Amino acid sequence: MFKDLDPILHSQLRLAVVSLLVSVKEAEFTYLKEKTNSTAGNLSVQINKLKEAGYIDVAKRFKDNYPQTTCRITPAGIRAFEQYVKDLHSYLNIDGRANGNGKK
Amino acid sequence: MEQEKTMSGEEGLRLIERMIFVAKQEQRVDGVGWIWWGWALFAASIFTLVNLRFNWVSTYFFWNALGVVALVYFVARYLQYFFFGAGKTVRTYTCELIRKLNLGFFISLFFIMIAMNGILSPMAGFPILVNLYAFWILIYGTSMNFRPFIAGAFVAWGLGIAGLFAKTFEGVMLTHAIAVLCGYIIPGYMANTAFKKLNREVAAYSV
Helix, strand or coil, X not given: XXXXXXXXXXXXXXXXXXXXXCCCCEXXXXXXXXXXXXXXXXXXXXXXXXXXXXXXXXXXXXXXXXXXXXXXXCHHHHHHHHHHHHHHHHHHHHHHHHXXXXXX | CCCCCCCCXXXXXXXXXXXXXXXXXXXXXXXXXHHHHHHHHHHHHHHHHHHHHHCCCCCCHHHXXXXXXXXXXXXXXXXXXXXXXXXXXXXXHHHHHHHHHHHHHHHHHXXXXXXXXXXXXXXXXXXXXXXHHHHHHHHHHHHHCCHXXXXXXXXXXXXXXXXXXXXXXXXXXXXXXXXXXXXXXXXXXXXXXXXXXXXXXHHHCCC
């Protein structure tokens, strides 16, 4: 049904992470975990997938002897997110027309 | 949130909307800093005004006391920031702009205060300070998209101009106090109310 939607973004947690990052300059892992209400393990896996796709940059450093992971969206990530939203809108319009609710 | 959970298009859009709403909270201020700073300036103006009548202490005693307290506070805050960091887990472009704006404001503030202890008459110095407050509030209000600050800035500018034409130092102190009330204190309380409301909405919006 959504075969043309970006499969990297069409996942609940990854989309939540990218939606948060698109609104801020950078965010720490703990912030993303808290706001997406996810587990550390799952979030870590999804962040790696976004990083491999080139949608986010991940910086790892130590702060007060604790590891600190900071994420920020890349220009490619912003473009992909904008395209995803555009595609989503176009799909919803097609669905709406099918239901007789679409804008003409 | 489950791994690889499937979504419909509507769910996707709702999720995006919710996350952007949550992130928006980071760009809001609770207004507490404005309220404290506003009341401190307001108290210094009013105590100076009363002191001009009763001559308890020297004319600028309350301003000098506030200046020392403010200087110690801001040095402590910046040392804390440099040694321990901001302690925030997220950084926004707006917050970065505001931090630089605050730094510029306080450098300008101390610049004018030093001038007022030398070549600049306090009769002109306080209206110039009000002008600086108005500029700060305007940029702050615009970056936060918070209209009470923008309105407060223009009211403060009006009072700053009135202060320039005041005949007595009492008049200057009075216009200064009202400018602080309209520019800092009232918008500060309104920002605090809006922040609390937004927090409640975000809590209700939890994933």
